[in-house]
Amino acid sequence: MKKVLVGGLCASLIVGLSACNNKAAEVKAPEITKTETAAAVSKALGSGIDFANFDKSVRPQDDFYNYVNGTWIKNTEIPSDRTSAGAFYDLREKSRDDVKAIIEEVAATPNLAAGSDEQKVADLYRSFMDIDTLNKLGTAPIQGELDKIAALKSKDELVKYFAHSQLIGAGTPLAFYIDVDAKDSSRYATHIWQYGLSLPEKDYYFNEGERFVNIRKAYIEHIEKMFTLAGLANPKASAEKVLALETAIASRHWDVVETRDSTKTYNLMQVKDLPTLAPDIDWTGFLTTLGVEKQSDIIINQPSFIEGFNEVLKANELTTWQTYMQWQLLTSFAGQLTADLDRENFEFFSKTLNGQAEQQPRWKRGVSTVNSVLGEVVGKVYVKRHFTPEAKERMQVLVENLRGAYGDSIDNLDWMGADTKVAAKDKLAKFDPKIGYPDRWEDYDKLTIKADELVGNGIRASLLGHDKELEKLAGPIRKWEWHMTPQTVNAYYNPTMNEIVFPAAILQAPFFNMEADDAVNYGGIGAVIGHEMGHGFDDQGAKFDGEGNMRDWWTEQDLSAFAAKGSALVTQYNGYAVFDDLNVNGELTLGENIGDLSGVTIAYKAYKKSLSGKEAPVIDGLTGDERFFIGFTQIWRAKIKEESMRNRVATDPHSPAKFRSLGALSNMPQFYTTFDVKEGDAMYLAPEKRVKIW
Incomplete structure (x- = not known):
């Protein structure tokens, strides 16, 4: 089910954070029981290191990432139905298999109670899964919406349809959402975010490089085939109109660096003043369709986009906009229609x-559909089967040790x-850690699901999700809400x-790894905890x-020093070449790079603190410090198709996996000591160029 993703403030560990989901309904979570402490559990455990992945022909001082992961990289073939393989991506496959087992078990149960x-x-x-029915239906499931688009008589009706299109889960140039007010965390606020493009980012519409020219050519051919x-x-004419209109919209978009600036994207306006920003947009009709006509204010994330979009709206004929909205509808629901459209x-x-060679088996996409619509239903079962109380308690110990180490570091x-x-x-001190699963689960009672209405199921889920969002405007902040399901391999x-x-x-x-010594777990999940902190x-x-409020709590001098450290990190990552013609974007990835550097630095301090002054045992011939740094680096093990990697570098605020390891470790004096890194080694940075933030 396609959802409109907007620029929320959540920062995730890896690419793929979805838009914030709606949660409700109190259900008692599995009871957590007391177990041994993490220190006791760690006795007599293994190293948790996969030595078969190492490439000993690589010096750790030159390329620690390939030293730890090189043989795996050489020997691994990315499955034909995927664009990536590695620690994160393989766990996602395992999670999907686990969820499939739950779904199939439920589906095989006879006489399930209606509702x-x-x-x-x-x-x-x-x-x-019923592709035969979908093929018989053809485009009938979206015909009613196509008729609505054809019946539009004015630009005001069109603007109302922009809102309606989002409500049913289709595309729109103006993405509306509800989230906590960044400057008043005691209330929810309405927001509008720039949207309306089908290609990954605005540069795809304007870059004259051969790759981008070929993508635009292929895009026009694709639209023509779909129509x-x-x-x-x-x-053919419709395809050309769509690309031309999307290009005009893209010309008004902020770029990916601007959109991650939470100061620039906070622009609180009075609803009554919106016509001064964009006089040709029927704001009353738009907001009434969304059910928020009584709101007095709204946050406009990119004001200049709204101003520019007003001009694009005015400059293009209604018939062109109707063609564009036909495309938004068709591309949004293509995966839920016939096999030909889906393909x-x-x-x-x-x-x-x-660069994905083959389409995923239908069952995989079916599991993803269930996860996106009914994620916490299967999540409750997933937790019972795959997450032990002992794992939660050990995680709680790790989190508090990381919090303590962070406090020491600040001091x-x-x-x-x-x-x-x-x-x-x-x-x-006010960080709220959430581990494993929600304490309150989402309520799906009002959602009607039918076995022969795939598109209808998606539309009803989208409409209900919007209604739940509207309820937030009248109530207290939902501190218990989660924005990821328990079966999601990520963190935020x-x-x-x-x-x-x-x-x-x-x-x-x-x-x-519950079977591994603390060193590798501090290097792995400890660095993940530290990353999110x-x-x-x-x-x-x-x-x-x-309290979650955006405000100046820094002295001017400290803020200047902090900005200088960030600038140095930007310069460092700008120097990393992903391909001969493409480097990491240090500005786009700055927040995640700070997270990675902070995470491994604080995790190391927490690990040393957990030893209480004792020497870590040597396990599998490795010291505790060696296992820690190897543990950190093996979680970034990854192999990604070139086409996908190029898209990620253009749009993803995370650096490629290799540089998440090398970049952070090159700044850590403890890594230099542990692996004897000296001047002249490829990973060596002069002391004055090493960045230490937290």
């Missing part, structure tokens, strides 16, 4: 854009003054909640206080 969660899971999965398959009029959708967006900073340290430690920090969140599915080896103090997270 029960089990019936909804089974019938949603069936509705996706032909759907039986829509004038496929053509794959051919462009997955194969041409990202010892030589570049931060006393007043700012007090505020930083106050924020640290949410600045307006000041929370760090670790779903159950990431709490597995190589990140978190680090987002609270990265270039954007550091703008928010312990």
Whole structure:
């Protein structure tokens, strides 16, 4: 089910953080029992190191990433239905297999009660898997919406349809969402974010490099094929109109660096003043369609985009906009229609854009559909089967040890003054860690799922999700809400909640190994914990206080010193070549790079602190420090198709995996000592160029 993704403030560990989901309904979580302490558990455990992955022909001082992962990289073939393989991506496959088992078990249960969660899971999965029915239906499931688009008589009606299109889960140029007010974390606010493009980022519409020219050519051909398959009029002319209009919209978009600036994207306006920003947009009709006509204010994330979009709206004929909205509808629901439309959708967006050789088996995409619509139904079962109380308790110990180490680090900073340290430690103390699963689960009682209505299921889920979002405007902040399901292999920090969140599915080896000694776990999941804590103090997270409010809590001198350190990190990462013609974007990735550097630095301090002054045991011939740094580096093991990697470098705020390891470790004196890194080694940075932030 396609969802409109907007620029929320949450920062995730890896690419793929979805838009914030709606959660509700109190259900008692599995009871957590007391177990042995982490220190006791760690006795007589293994190293947790996979030595078969090492490439001993590489000097660790020159390329620690390939030293630890090189043989795996050489020997691993990316599966034909994927664009990547590695620690994160393989765990995602395992999670999908685990969820598939749950779904199939539910689906095989006879006489499921109508309206029960089990019936909804089974019938949603069936509705996706029943390709014969989808082929017979053709485009009939979206014909009513196509008729609405054809019947539009004015630009005012068009603007209302922009809002309606989002409500049903289709594309729109103006993405509306509800989130915590970044400057008043006691309330929810309405927001509008720039949207409306089908290619990954605005540069794809303007870059004259051969690759981009070929992508635009293929995109026009794809639109033409889709219009032909759907039986829509004038496929070739329509395709050219769509690209031209999207290009005009893209010309008004902010770039990816600008959109991650939480200061620039906070622009609170009175609704009554919106016509001064964009007089040709029927704001009353737009907001009424969304059900928020009574709101007095709204946050416009990119004001100049709204101004520019007003001009694009005015300059293009209604018929052109109707063609564009036909495309938004068709491309949004293509994967839920006929096999031919589904296949053509794959051919462009997955194969041409990202290099994926073969489409995923239908069952995998069916599982993803269930996860996106009914994620916490299967999540409850997933937790019972795959996440033990012992794992949660050990994680809780790790989190608190990391918090303590972070506090010690703040105390010892030589570049931060006393007043700012007090505020930083106050924020640290108020971090809310969430581990494994929600304490309250989402309520799906009002959602109707039918086995023969895949598109209808998606539309009803989208409409219900919007209704749940509207309910937030009348109530208190939902501190208990999660924005990822327990079966998601990821983690995130949410600045307006000041929370760090670790779903159950990431709490597995190589990140978190219950059979391994503490060293590798501090290097793995400890660095993940530290990374999310680090987002609270990265270039954007550091703008928010312990209550989740964006405000200045730094002295001018300390803020200047912090900015200088960030600038040095930008320069370092700008120097990393992903391909001969493409380097990392240090500005785009700054927040994540701060998270990585902070994470491994604080995790190391927490690990040393956990030893209580004792020497770590030697396991498998490795010291504790060696196991720690290897543990950190093996979690970034990854191999990604070139096409996909190029898209990620253009759009993803995370650096490529290799540089997440090399970049952070090159700044750590303890790494130099452990592996005898000296001047002349490839990983060596002169002491004055090493960045130490937290």
